[in-house]
Amino acid sequence: MKNLKFLIAGTIFGIILIRGEVISWFRIQEMFRFQAFHMYGTICSAIAVAMISIMIIKKYNIKTFSGEEIKIADKEFTKGNVIGGLMFGLGWAMTGACPGPLYALIGSGLPIIIVVLLSAVLGTYCYGCLKDKLPH
Amino acid sequence: MSILTSPWPWYIVGPAIGLMVPLLLLLGNKAFGISSSLRHMCAMCIPTNAKFFKYDWKAESWNLVFALGMIIGGCIAGCLLKNPDPIALSESAVESMNKLGVKDYSGLIPTDVFNFNALLTLRGFILMVVGGFFIGFGTRYANGCTSGHAIMGIANLQWPSLVATCCFFAGGLLMTWFILPILMNL
Numbered sequence: 001m002k003n004l005k006f007l008i009a010g011t012i013f014g015i016i017l018i019r020g021e022v023i024s025w026f027r028i029q030e031m032f033r034f035q036a037f038h039m040y041g042t043i044c045s046a047i048a049v050a051m052i053s054i055m056i057i058k059k060y061n062i063k064t065f066s067g068e069e070i071k072i073a074d075k076e077f078t079k080g081n082v083i084g085g086l087m088f089g090l091g092w093a094m095t096g097a098c099p100g101p102l103y104a105l106i107g108s109g110l111p112i113i114i115v116v117l118l119s120a121v122l123g124t125y126c127y128g129c130l131k132d133k134l135p136h
Numbered sequence: 137m138s139i140l141t142s143p144w145p146w147y148i149v150g151p152a153i154g155l156m157v158p159l160l161l162l163l164g165n166k167a168f169g170i171s172s173s174l175r176h177m178c179a180m181c182i183p184t185n186a187k188f189f190k191y192d193w194k195a196e197s198w199n200l201v202f203a204l205g206m207i208i209g210g211c212i213a214g215c216l217l218k219n220p221d222p223i224a225l226s227e228s229a230v231e232s233m234n235k236l237g238v239k240d241y242s243g244l245i246p247t248d249v250f251n252f253n254a255l256l257t258l259r260g261f262i263l264m265v266v267g268g269f270f271i272g273f274g275t276r277y278a279n280g281c282t283s284g285h286a287i288m289g290i291a292n293l294q295w296p297s298l299v300a301t302c303c304f305f306a307g308g309l310l311m312t313w314f315i316l317p318i319l320m321n322l
Contacts, residue, residue, distance in 0.1 A: 003201040005163050010202035013156055014209020018244070020149030021223055023210075025245040030229035032312035041146030042153065043286065049154025050168070050291035057161060070161050075279065075289050077296035084277025085285075085300040089307020091270030093316060094263050096245060098282040099275060100170040100206060102268075105244065107207035108214020112250050116268035123272025124174040128188035134277065 014104045023104050025096025032093055078136040084127075091120075141219045157288055166198060169284030171275040173203040214244065236320040249320075259322040278303070 017023045022042055031039035056062070057070055064070060092098050095116050097105060102120065105113040127134075144152075160166040177200070178184070179193040222241045225233075230241065240248040254260030275281040278300045280289060286304065289297020 003198050006160075006166075006198040006202045007205040007208070009156070009159055009163060010205020011209040011212065012205075013153075013202070014206035014211075015213040016144075016149060016152045016156075016209075017206070018210055018213035019144045020146070020153070021143050021244070022149065022153075023244060024223055025250070026223055026225055026229065026233065026241065028308075029233055029312065030225055032308045033229060033232055035229040035232065036226045038146050042150040045147060045150030046153040046287050047290050049151040050157035050287055051293075053154065053158035054161075054292055057158060062162070064162055064165050066164070068165055070165055072161070072167055072292050075285070075292075075294040075296045077299065078279065080277040080279060081285075081296050081300040082278075082303050084274045084279070085303025086274070086307040086310075087270050088274030088278055088281065089304040089309075090311045090315070091267045091272075091274055091307075092282070092304060093308040093311035094267030094319070095271060098170075098271060099174060100281070100283055102271075103170075103203050103206035104210035104214065107210025107212075108218075108244060109211070110243075110245065110247075110250075112247075112252055112255075112264070113245075115252075115255060116264050116271075119265045119268030120272030120275075121174050121177050123269040123274070124171075124276045125178045125182055125184070125189075125272075126269075127273045127276040128175070128178060129184070129186045131186070131188050 013100070014107060017101055017104045018108055023097060023101035023108075028093065028096040080134070080136055083135070140217050142221075143219055143223070153287065154291070157291060164198065167284070168288040169199075169280060170203065170206075171272075171281035171284060172196065173199045174272050175276060176200050236317065238320075257322075259319060262319055262322070274307075 020042060021027050022039060027039055030036045102113055102117045157168045160168050176193045176196055179189040179191060238246045238249060240246055250264060255264060280300060285297040285300040290301060
C-alpha cells in the first residue's frame with residue numbers, strides 16, 4: 001500500500017477542485033470571456049506558491065520524506081507544445097474541463113463525464129499510434 | 137454545515153493547488169501532473185503494438201491512484217458535502233451564456249447541455265466526444281496539461297511549459313469566442 005499516500009493526496013486535490021469550482025464549465029467560460037477574476041487569481045496564486053516551494057526545495061536541497069534527493073525532469077520543447085496545446089485548449093473550452101477536473105466531476109455524481117474521459121483516453125491512444133507521423 | 141459546503145475564494149484554492157506540487161515531491165519525488173494517467177490507462181487496458189504504450193505502467197501506478205483519489209474527493213465535496221447553491225457567477229457571464237442557450241445553472245456544469253440524451257445530438261456529440269478527444273490527444277501531443285505545464289512546468293521555470301500554456305489559452309479563446317457560438321446553435 002505504498003500508494004495509499006497518493007490516494008489521500010488525490011482525494012484532497014479532488015476536494016480542492018470542487019470547492020474552488022475550477023472544474024465548472026461555467027467558470028471556464030467566465031474565464032475565457034474575461035468576466036471574472038476567480039480563475040486568474042486561482043491559477044496565478046497556484047503557480048506562485050508552487051514556484052516558491054520548488055525554489056525552497058532546491059535552495060535548501062530538501063529531500064523526500066524517505067530521504068531521496070528530489071529531481072524534477074525538464075520539459076523539452078517540441079512543436080507539439082504548440083499544435084497539441086492549441087488542440088487541448090479547444091477541448092478545454094468545449095468540455096469546460098481538463099484531465100484533473102474530469103475525475104473530480106465524475107466523482108461529484110456526473111456519470112456523463114465518463115463519456116468525456118473515455119473519449120480523452122481514446123484521444124491519447126490515437127496520439128500514441130500516430131506519434132511517429134506527427135511533427136515534433 | 138455551510139462552512140463545509142460553501143465555495144472557497146481564489147486566494148484559498150490557488151495556494152492549496154500550488155501546495156500539491158511540493159506535497160507530491162516530498163511524498164515520493166513525483167512531478168505534479170494528471171494527464172499521464174490517460175496514457176497509463178491505454179497501456180494498461182488497450183492491447184496495442186504502438187511503442188508509445190510499451191512501458192512499465194505499473195511503475196507509474198501512483199498517478200492512477202492519485203486520479204482515483206480525485207474521484208473520491210469529487211464525491212466527498214461534490215456529493216456528500218454538495219454546495220446547495222448555484223455558482224456565484226458574474227452577471228455578465230450569465231448574460232453571455234444565456235445567449236449561448238444555457239438554461240440550467242443549478243449545478244457545476246450545464247446539465248441541459250451535458251447529458252446522455254444530448255450525446256445523440258450533433259451539438260452534444262461534438263462538445264462531449266470530440267471535445268474529450270481533443271483533450272486527450274492534445275494533452276499528450278503537448279506533453280502535459282494544465283497541471284503539468286501551467287502549474288508544475290511554469291513553476292519550475294520551463295519555457296516550453298509557458299509556450300504550451302499560452303497555446304492552451306489561445307485554443308480556449310478561439311473556441312469560446314468564435315467556434316462555441318456556432319456549436320451551441322447546432
